[in-house]
Amino acid sequence: MSRAQPEQQAPPVQRLRIRYAKRGRMRFTSHRDVSRAVERAVFRARIPMAYSSGFHPHPRISYAGASPTGAATESEYVELALAEVREADAVGTALDEALPEGLDVVAVVDSATSRSGSLSDLLTGSRWRIETRQDPAEGAAEAVAAFLATDSVEVERMTKKGLRTFDCRGAVVTMAIDDAGAIDLLLEHAVPAVRPDDVLTGLRQATGWAPPANALLTRLAQGVLDRAQETLGDPLSPR
Incomplete structure (x- = not known):
């Protein structure tokens, strides 16, 4: 009996690039824990995320250049892929309110209007x-x-x-x-x-x-x- 094929998700319609800071006691938080905090905040802020295809879909969140545990930072970056178009500042405000103290959104832009190339590049x-x-x-x-x-x-x-x-x-x-x-x-x-x-x-x-x-x-x-x-x-x- 053939195995059912996973549902194919629609491609993102917008990508937002976010600069955030890791301050105070949050500097001792590992990148894995920061990633979990961001995913929880995205859910609480009701941001319409695009999801990956496959048997275990997950929200399309991309990180680049994460700082080492124990370092404070004013310049961390994450990209959110959205299923619906949203105003960048509104998403940034909602996400900032949902994040724990010490993880602070600094700036949000639409990737379509910012420098070309991936965040890593x-x-x-x-x-x-x-x-x-x-x-x-x-x-x-x-x-x-x-x-x-x-x-x-x-x-x-x-x-x-x-x-x-x-x-x-x-x-x-x-x-x-x-x-x-x-x-x-x-x-x-x-x-x-x-x-x-x-x-x-x-x-x-x-x-x-x-x-x-x-x-x-x-x-x-x-x-x-x-x-x-x-x-x-x-x-x-x-x-």
């Missing part, structure tokens, strides 16, 4: 602020200068595929100490991905200096990297 760099919690950050400027003068700094990190060794220096576009003693870091999204904590590990290995373990990592921006100009383009900007 538009997120090629990140700007980070690393609060050293040292006042002043003694030896920090000298350590950063020494790190930048190094061609390659290999670090190790445990990944899903086991222990990986990779160069963290190549992904660093700029790094400097600001007036408050925090590290301003511009990173290129490389393969394998280089995270701010990898850079701190490399900084310690190369120079002997690094912030304490309780340093606060915050992603300030994420977007299209222009390495020559050392800038990030807004992925939600108009075409």
